Amino acid sequence: MDVFASTDGQESDGHEQVVFCQDKQSGLKAIIAIYSTALGPALGGTRFYPYASEAEALHDVLELSRGMAYKNALAGLDLGGGKAVIWGDPDRIKTEPLLRAYGRFVESLNGRYYTACDVGTYVADMDVIARETRFVTGRSVEHGGAGDSSVLTAWGVFQGMRAAAEHVWDSPTLAGRRVGVAGLGKVGRHLVAHLIDDGASVVATDVNERALAWVRQTYPQVDLVSDATALVTSDIDVYAPCALGGALDDTTVPALRARVVVGAANNQLAHPGIEKLLADRGVLYAPDYVVNAGGVIQVADEIEGFNFDRAKLRATKIYDTTRDILRLADAEGVPPAVAADRLAERRMAEVGRLRTIHLR
Amino acid sequence: MDVFASTDGQESDGHEQVVFCQDKQSGLKAIIAIYSTALGPALGGTRFYPYASEAEALHDVLELSRGMAYKNALAGLDLGGGKAVIWGDPDRIKTEPLLRAYGRFVESLNGRYYTACDVGTYVADMDVIARETRFVTGRSVEHGGAGDSSVLTAWGVFQGMRAAAEHVWDSPTLAGRRVGVAGLGKVGRHLVAHLIDDGASVVATDVNERALAWVRQTYPQVDLVSDATALVTSDIDVYAPCALGGALDDTTVPALRARVVVGAANNQLAHPGIEKLLADRGVLYAPDYVVNAGGVIQVADEIEGFNFDRAKLRATKIYDTTRDILRLADAEGVPPAVAADRLAERRMAEVGRLRTIHLR
Numbered sequence: 001m002d003v004f005a006s007t008d009g010q011e012s013d014g015h016e017q018v019v020f021c022q023d024k025q026s027g028l029k030a031i032i033a034i035y036s037t038a039l040g041p042a043l044g045g046t047r048f049y050p051y052a053s054e055a056e057a058l059h060d061v062l063e064l065s066r067g068m069a070y071k072n073a074l075a076g077l078d079l080g081g082g083k084a085v086i087w088g089d090p091d092r093i094k095t096e097p098l099l100r101a102y103g104r105f106v107e108s109l110n111g112r113y114y115t116a117c118d119v120g121t122y123v124a125d126m127d128v129i130a131r132e133t134r135f136v137t138g139r140s141v142e143h144g145g146a147g148d149s150s151v152l153t154a155w156g157v158f159q160g161m162r163a164a165a166e167h168v169w170d171s172p173t174l175a176g177r178r179v180g181v182a183g184l185g186k187v188g189r190h191l192v193a194h195l196i197d198d199g200a201s202v203v204a205t206d207v208n209e210r211a212l213a214w215v216r217q218t219y220p221q222v223d224l225v226s227d228a229t230a231l232v233t234s235d236i237d238v239y240a241p242c243a244l245g246g247a248l249d250d251t252t253v254p255a256l257r258a259r260v261v262v263g264a265a266n267n268q269l270a271h272p273g274i275e276k277l278l279a280d281r282g283v284l285y286a287p288d289y290v291v292n293a294g295g296v297i298q299v300a301d302e303i304e305g306f307n308f309d310r311a312k313l314r315a316t317k318i319y320d321t322t323r324d325i326l327r328l329a330d331a332e333g334v335p336p337a338v339a340a341d342r343l344a345e346r347r348m349a350e351v352g353r354l355r356t357i358h359l360r
Numbered sequence: 361m362d363v364f365a366s367t368d369g370q371e372s373d374g375h376e377q378v379v380f381c382q383d384k385q386s387g388l389k390a391i392i393a394i395y396s397t398a399l400g401p402a403l404g405g406t407r408f409y410p411y412a413s414e415a416e417a418l419h420d421v422l423e424l425s426r427g428m429a430y431k432n433a434l435a436g437l438d439l440g441g442g443k444a445v446i447w448g449d450p451d452r453i454k455t456e457p458l459l460r461a462y463g464r465f466v467e468s469l470n471g472r473y474y475t476a477c478d479v480g481t482y483v484a485d486m487d488v489i490a491r492e493t494r495f496v497t498g499r500s501v502e503h504g505g506a507g508d509s510s511v512l513t514a515w516g517v518f519q520g521m522r523a524a525a526e527h528v529w530d531s532p533t534l535a536g537r538r539v540g541v542a543g544l545g546k547v548g549r550h551l552v553a554h555l556i557d558d559g560a561s562v563v564a565t566d567v568n569e570r571a572l573a574w575v576r577q578t579y580p581q582v583d584l585v586s587d588a589t590a591l592v593t594s595d596i597d598v599y600a601p602c603a604l605g606g607a608l609d610d611t612t613v614p615a616l617r618a619r620v621v622v623g624a625a626n627n628q629l630a631h632p633g634i635e636k637l638l639a640d641r642g643v644l645y646a647p648d649y650v651v652n653a654g655g656v657i658q659v660a661d662e663i664e665g666f667n668f669d670r671a672k673l674r675a676t677k678i679y680d681t682t683r684d685i686l687r688l689a690d691a692e693g694v695p696p697a698v699a700a701d702r703l704a705e706r707r708m709a710e711v712g713r714l715r716t717i718h719l720r
Contacts (some may be wrong), residue, residue: 002414003380004389004447015467020363020378054362087364105377110470220606 003058015062019109023101029087030102031057032107032113033065034080036165038352041111042082043137043300044068045118046102046129050089061085067289068296073344074321075293076314077300082113090120095318095343099125103132109134116299137299146306153161153264154190156294156318158198160286161238163260167327168259168284180236180258182228183243184211187264187292191242192219205231232256239263248285253277262286262322268355275335281289287340293318363418367387367447375422377472381465386457390465392444392473393418393425400713401471402442403497403660405478406429406462408488410449421445427649428656434681435653437660442473444576448677450480459485471495476659496652498658509655513624514550516654516678518558521598522621523682528619529646530681535559540596540618542588543603544571547624547652552579565591566603566714592616599623601648606630606647613637620680622646635695647700653678655681 003018017034034042038151044065051057061083069081086102087095106115106129117126123140130136130143139145161179164174177200181188184206195202196219203223206212215222225231232239232252239258241247245267253274261268261283268288270277278285294315301311321343329339363378377394394402404425409419422442429441429580446462448454462600466475466489476498477486483500490496490503499505537560544566556579563583566572575582585591592599592612599618600606605627613634621628621643628648629635638645654675657675663672681703689699691694 004382004414014382014384015380016382017468022364024374054364098649108377108469108472110468112468282624295572350410355387 003062006256006258015065017112018058019105021102021105023098026095026097026101027092027093028056028098028101028105029057030084030105031061031087032082032084032105032109033061034082034109034113035062035065035069036089036348036352037080038348039073039080040078041114041135042068042080043072043077043114043116043296043303044081044083045116045138046084046086046121046125047118048086048088048090048094048120048125048194051085051087054087057085064355069348070101070341070344071289071293071296072300073347074290074325074340075300076321077297079114079300082146083118084113084115086120087131094120100129100132103136104128106135107133109135114300114303116296122335135301144302144306146298146308146311147294148186149298150186150190152294152298152311152315153292154194154294156297156315157187157191157242157262157264157291159294159316159319160196160322161240161260162293163326164260164262164284164286164317165238166323168325171323173198175237176248177201177237178203178235178240179240180231180234181240181242182231182247182263183207183241183265185207185242186217188240188242189214189218191240191264192222196221200238203231203234203236207327225226228252229255232258241265241268247266248274248278250274253281253283256281256283258283260284260286262291263288264292266292269337275337279335284326285336286326287337290322290325290340291318363422364525366489375425376424378418379465379469381462383411383458383461386455386461387448387453388461389414389447390444390462391421391447392442392465392469393421393439394442394469395422395425395429396708396712397440397472398708399433399440400438401474402440402494403432403437403474403476403656403663404441404443405476405498406446406481406485408446408454408480408485409450411445411447414447417445417447429708430701430704431649431653431656432660434685434700435657435660436677436681438472439660443478444473444475446480454480454695456488457708460490460492461700463489463496466495467493468658469495472566474660474663476656495581499662504554504662504666506658506662506668506671508546509658510550511547512654512658512671512675513652514554515672516657516675517547517551517600517602517622517624517653518554519676519679520651520682521560521600521620523686524620524622524644524646524678525598526683527686531634533558534598535563537597538563538595539598540564540591540594541600541602542566542569542591542607542623543601543625544575545602545688545708548600549574551576551600551624552582554714556581560598563591563594563596567580588612589615592618601625601628606639608634610634610637613641613643616641616643618643620644620646622651623648624652626652629662629697635697638696644686645696646686648699650682650685650700653680699700 019032021030065083126138162172182203241263249270329336381390425443433653522532541564601623609630689696
């Protein structure tokens with residue numbers, strides 16, 4: 001796979017910079033991809049994964065970094081989009097020297113890229129990486145980290161859901177609505193709490209028995225069903241996928257009884273055509289990367305010195321952004337995902353352009 | 361072509377960092393390759409060339425940056441090895457925005473890579489690039505540049521030739537020897553001057569009529585022959601290839617009457633086996649990248665603020681380095697090119713290791 005060719009012929013500007021980093025002694029093979037720095041330094045996590053090939057690793061980091069540019073733009077952050085992958089099995093090769101070698105390469109970019117946790121990397125790893133570079137978020141609370149980012153992820157999803165509710169039912173509340181939450185991990189649980197507080201009735205499911213036990217104990221009023229299929233086909237107003245990706249596919253969408261889909265899971269659309277299928281069935285889908293941006297908003301706040309209240313204020317704006325996107329989608333006659341992309345590109349172009357006004 | 365795979369299975373450490381840089385608006389597609397920074401920031405020129413494919417561009421920059429690491433190490437510089445390529449036809453796409461976009465990417469590496477002129481880029485281009493980055497050499501004299509680097513390239517080749525003469529004839533001089541100079545470009549002309557001053561007799565050739573006219577006028581005592589074949593087969597003690605690469609091939613080496621080959625041209629060996637063919641025929645070959653390092657020594661001096669006398673002192677040491685390499689080759693029973701690689705690797709490892717002694 002070629003780096004430049006990956007964006008040839010596309011309308012987009014393509015990736016600014018793709019950095020292959022190698023330290024043979026520690027076994028480090030990493031690729032840092034910076035899609036855009038139009039809005040500021042590129043922020044995105046480091047995925048540590050045993051890809052089958054270099055081409056597969058490159059493909060993933062190019063896609064993910066592009067996604068982060070759009071996500072960070074719509075999150076209203078002064079941050080561009082980037083992502084990194086470390087190629088290898090973290091259980092086998094993750095060591096202090098490897099993580100620190102990686103940290104030195106992050107530092108070598110002098111702040112054009114900030115890293116964070118992703119699949120295969122954890123808070124403790126960020127603390128190690130931070131011994132070599134200043135450009136790390138997702139650190140432990142003791143080191144100035146933002147802590148568990150599921151808190152504001154759930155808060156942001158709830159705000160997105162309020163905006164969707166207003167768009168469909170003219171009132172920004174879930175009170176009296178029935179919401180189906182698929183996945184009761186950390187984000188799902190926080191979301192259930194917000195929904196109950198708001199006066200919604202909740203039906204939920206999870207494969208994990210301990211998660212179910214937690215719900216039975218904490219929120220006995222929540223109905224539990226056996227699996228996602230049962231949830232999707234039940235009489236719900238809102239569907240909130242909060243587990244693995246691909247929740248919306250050719251099977252679930254035709255079976256779906258909800259008018260609105262707003263959830264925390266990444267990559268909810270199993271393939272590009274699903275977006276249209278949802279629209280054709282009159283289902284309002286708030287793009288996942290818009291409503292689940294509370295997490296990146298939370299860790300990004302570390303860059304300024306973490307302040308929970310400030311980060312929460314920013315995550316609350318996901319309500320406004322979702323509302324704007326849904327209105328733009330109606331106005332321009334496109335699915336919300338297309339409207340979201342347009343809004344992101346507009347912000348990157350219009351705010352990025354302001355640097356042409358010279359200051360220093 | 362894969363970046364990491366390019367060095368898999370090799371004993372070498374492989375490239376530290378390979379940076380793809382793109383600015384679609386100006387048309388910039390560049391690859392900066394940093395082979396090693398063990399000895400300091402990586403220095404190497406920027407080649408601007410219309411490669412047939414990204415894979416070809418990548419292959420070239422990986423090879424060239426590796427070569428620069430070895431060259432700079434043996435030149436005694438506190439500099440690692442790197443190189444860059446800009447993919448495209450300079451006559452068609454070279455513009456101020458493109459060069460400055462490239463300069464910003466050089467700057468983004470924050471001094472881990474210094475650029476310089478190479479095929480397709482000139483002093484005037486470096487002056488443009490320098491408007492975006494501090495990490496440029498090869499600028500115009502008016503901007504602190506080292507000026508025409510053929511001066512110390514020729515001086516270094518002459519020093520290498522002195523060391524080879526001492527190794528073969530026990531005296532570090534070309535006095536009384538007959539030297540064949542192929543190529544009377546800028547370096548070749550300076551070399552002829554040094555040889556005449558030293559008391560050598562010179563036979564030379566060039567395809568360019570103006571170059572020949574210059575010699576006839578300036579050094580009427582120089583014999584001129586019609587082409588390189590005539591030069592190689594003439595009765596010479598030393599052969600100095602100072603034109604295009606590949607001067608030593610399966611045709612020229614068997615025909616060669618010289619005992620010693622020392623010249624300024626890059627990549628004199630047409631293919632790897634030639635080295636052994638030279639050794640088998642008792643021809644002493646001083647590796648090209650060792651003896652022609654005066655040029656990089658000259659431009660590297662810009663980093664400290666150019667001082668010709670200091671740079672000349674450093675280029676004079678090519679005598680010592682060539683002597684050490686030839687002795688090591690004898691001692692270890694290997695061709696000089698192998699001895700040179702070992703010496704370079706030794707310096708990178710031994711001097712690079714000193715950073716383990718913490719200072720600040």
